[in-house]
Amino acid sequence: MKKxxxxxxxxxxxxxxxxxxxxxxxxxxxxxxxILDRATRMEVQRLPLGREPHHLILTPxxxxxxxxxxxxxxxVALDTxxxxxxxxxxxxxxxxxxxxxxxxxxxxxxxxxxxxxDIYQTDGYKLAGRIFLDSIPSHIAFDxxxxxxxxxxxESGRVAALDLATQTIKWxxxxxxxxxxxxxxxxxxxxxxxxxxxESVLTVDPKDGxxxxxxxxxxxxxxxxVKDNRYYFLSNRVGxxxxxxxxxxxxxxxxxxxxxxxxxxxxxxxxxELWVTQRFLRRIAIIDIAEMKMIGSVRVGKSPHGLIILKTxxxxxxxxxxxxxxxxxxx
Amino acid sequence: xxxxxxxxxxxxxxLFETFVxxxxxxxxxxxxxxxxxxxxxxxxxxxxxxxxxxxxxxxxEKRRPMENVKNRRLPAVDxxxxxxxxxxVVPLVVFVIAYPITNEIELQMRGLGIAPPRIESLMPWLHxxxxxxxxxxxxxxxxxxxxxxxxxxxFSWWWALHSLHHSQREVTAWTDDRNxxxxxxxxxxxxxxxxxxxxxxxxxxxxxxxxxxLIESWxxxxxxxxxxxxxxxxxxxPRFHRLHHALGTPAEPRIYDHNYAxxxxxxxxxxxTARYDRKARPMGVExxxxxxxxxLGWLGQQVAGFRRFAAAILPRLAG
Ligand SMILES: [Zn+2]
Numbered sequence: 001m002k003k004x005x006x007x008x009x010x011x012x013x014x015x016x017x018x019x020x021x022x023x024x025x026x027x028x029x030x031x032x033x034x035i036l037d038r039a040t041r042m043e044v045q046r047l048p049l050g051r052e053p054h055h056l057i058l059t060p061x062x063x064x065x066x067x068x069x070x071x072x073x074x075x076v077a078l079d080t081x082x083x084x085x086x087x088x089x090x091x092x093x094x095x096x097x098x099x100x101x102x103x104x105x106x107x108x109x110x111x112x113x114x115x116x117x118d119i120y121q122t123d124g125y126k127l128a129g130r131i132f133l134d135s136i137p138s139h140i141a142f143d144x145x146x147x148x149x150x151x152x153x154x155e156s157g158r159v160a161a162l163d164l165a166t167q168t169i170k171w172x173x174x175x176x177x178x179x180x181x182x183x184x185x186x187x188x189x190x191x192x193x194x195x196x197x198x199e200s201v202l203t204v205d206p207k208d209g210x211x212x213x214x215x216x217x218x219x220x221x222x223x224x225x226v227k228d229n230r231y232y233f234l235s236n237r238v239g240x241x242x243x244x245x246x247x248x249x250x251x252x253x254x255x256x257x258x259x260x261x262x263x264x265x266x267x268x269x270x271x272x273e274l275w276v277t278q279r280f281l282r283r284i285a286i287i288d289i290a291e292m293k294m295i296g297s298v299r300v301g302k303s304p305h306g307l308i309i310l311k312t313x314x315x316x317x318x319x320x321x322x323x324x325x326x327x328x329x330x331x
Numbered sequence: 332x333x334x335x336x337x338x339x340x341x342x343x344x345x346l347f348e349t350f351v352x353x354x355x356x357x358x359x360x361x362x363x364x365x366x367x368x369x370x371x372x373x374x375x376x377x378x379x380x381x382x383x384x385x386x387x388x389x390x391x392e393k394r395r396p397m398e399n400v401k402n403r404r405l406p407a408v409d410x411x412x413x414x415x416x417x418x419x420v421v422p423l424v425v426f427v428i429a430y431p432i433t434n435e436i437e438l439q440m441r442g443l444g445i446a447p448p449r450i451e452s453l454m455p456w457l458h459x460x461x462x463x464x465x466x467x468x469x470x471x472x473x474x475x476x477x478x479x480x481x482x483x484x485x486f487s488w489w490w491a492l493h494s495l496h497h498s499q500r501e502v503t504a505w506t507d508d509r510n511x512x513x514x515x516x517x518x519x520x521x522x523x524x525x526x527x528x529x530x531x532x533x534x535x536x537x538x539x540x541x542x543x544x545l546i547e548s549w550x551x552x553x554x555x556x557x558x559x560x561x562x563x564x565x566x567x568x569p570r571f572h573r574l575h576h577a578l579g580t581p582a583e584p585r586i587y588d589h590n591y592a593x594x595x596x597x598x599x600x601x602x603x604t605a606r607y608d609r610k611a612r613p614m615g616v617e618x619x620x621x622x623x624x625x626x627l628g629w630l631g632q633q634v635a636g637f638r639r640f641a642a643a644i645l646p647r648l649a650g
Contacts, residue, residue, distance in 0.1 A: 029369075031449075048451065048458045051449065051530075071441070073441075073444055091444060093441070093442075093444055094441060113437075113438065113441065114438060114441060114442055136362055154361070154362060155362050177359050177361075178359065178361045178362070196361045196364075197356070197359045197361050219356060220356060220361065220364075237364065238348075238352050238353070238356045240348070259344070260344055261344075261348075261352075261364075261368070279365065279368075280340070280343070280344045280347065280348075280368055281340055281341075281344055282340060299333075303365065
């Protein structure tokens with residue numbers, strides 16, 4: 001039986017190209033994740049996951065992608081090449097958003113429901129410190145030196161800067177209504193903060209949290225995705241648009257309608273397409289970046305939230321991935 | 332089926348983006364953004380249920396009644412209950428009061444790292460059988476509802492509230508939602524806490540509520556129709572549940588202490604409270620103080636129910 005399976009795999013490998021692109025989508029209200037194929041724009045598989053999975057992230061070495069289930073306090077690691085489940089990291093409490101410091105030493109999680117930010121040593125996922133913050137911590141950014149992490153606090157309208165090594169608060173400043181997405185620009189001197197309760201993006205000084213600029217965008221500015229050093233995509237959830245921001249000139253250079261409360265985004269490896277979760281429509285929108293035009297959408301599960309595009313090896317991806325029997329965590 | 336799902340989600344998104352999301356944005360309530368979207372679906376399901384009652388169940392009640400209608404005026408107030416409940420007015424009030432309590436319980440449990448295991452994680456083969464999984468959760472939910480219903484009859488203070496549901500002399504498909512708001516609050520609290528501890532997730536609620544509430548409306552309908560000998564033992568229908576609404580008599584005192592189940596008669600058969608017969612009986616409660624509800628409107632009934640509740644609970648507090 002095994003030999004037969006290998007023969008089939010070899011056969012399928014010989015008729016397909018050596019590399020494919022797969023998109024992993026977390027269906028937050030279905031407790032599942034979808035695997036989409038970029039070429040055919042189809043959902044290939046849908047697999048169960050712990051309750052309320054929202055975001056996912058590549059490990060620093062790029063070998064695994066961690067799918068975080070907020071309700072079951074676990075990270076499921078998938079092999080980025082084969083999409084097979086490798087291990088599960090347990091006891092990561094309410095991992096809503098998560099980020100690795102640029103040097104890969106720290107993993108920071110924002111516990112959205114439990115109002116705390118946790119700083120882990122990536123090595124062994126050991127909790128270094130827990131900082132309670134008021135309230136609804138959501139998105140995470142880092143400085144280039146991996147000394148500081150920045151977290152938006154949606155309900156209290158604040159941004160907090162935390163020292164990674166000492167796990168203490170550096171500053172905690174009010175900036176505007178419902179700050180969500182946050183990114184550090186490549187100059188390491190400006191933070192961009194999206195205000196979901198307003199129609200704008202703020203430029204914030206990472207030294208002290210002071211607001212140094214404001215750019216009108218769309219209603220409920222929410223989430224960023226870097227395009228290149230200069231340009232950033234921004235989703236506006238109430239306005240149902242995606243804006244392209246020139247961070248040098250600080251202006252919106254393009255805007256495109258994406259219906260259904262657009263949220264998380266990722267770009268294909270060739271840089272040609274932007275894939276966006278349409279939370280309400282249970283779909284993923286595909287945008288042609290050169291044309292800034294929506295060219296299609298793929299049906300997924302309920303309330304799709306985080307997504308990532310991976311280069312996979314079609315010969316190695318099993319036709320039916322295992323849904324159960326997960327190996328214990330290495331820690 | 333895809334076009335139906337697309338039409339449904341499209342309508343939900345349009346309603347949300349046109350009426351709800353601008354309000355949330357304006358009042359800086361964006362942390363409720365995604366929950367409010369789900370609430371729109373609840374509203375739409377309510378509209379569908381009202382349509383099913385009005386267009387399917389009511390004509391059947393006219394064609395094949397189990398008892399002759401004596402007073403056509405009495406069911407009118409039940410329509411008010413149904414609209415307030417199915418379109419989300421009562422559930423919103425209940426939610427606003429219950430949420431801080433159930434949320435605190437959830438946060439405490441989650442803070443301790445306790446996540447109730449889903450049945451699928453204990454029996455992984457269920458992942459490939461979503462219908463079986465749904466039925467298991469549905470049965471668990473209904474099991475809890477059965478015992479809550481027994482408590483509603485067993486505790487005098489709870490019966491003081493629940494008797495409002497039973498006081499209707501003309502039980503129809505509209506009667507299911509005739510409940511005291513405080514009764515709805517208590518039932519919701521217990522059911523949500525139960526669901527939290529067995530791992531029913533919000534996504535399951537939609538189907539459980541939709542299927543469950545339709546069966547419950549149907550079971551109140553004044554229709555002489557059954558699902559056959561076996562069918563009537565698998566699902567609650569009008570013959571089974573209308574006996575639960577029958578008026579107590581000297582020959583059959585407290586006959587309404589039978590057939591508590593809301594969806595699966597199994598629980599009554601298991602715990603010795605099932606009773607099957609096809610006799611047509613008058614409906615209501617023999618106590619004149621409770622029967623007086625029939626002369627009152629929605630607000631009057633709520634006040635009367637609360638007075639009964641206070642009278643039942645105050646001697647306890649004093650004693
Ligand atoms: Zn009853």
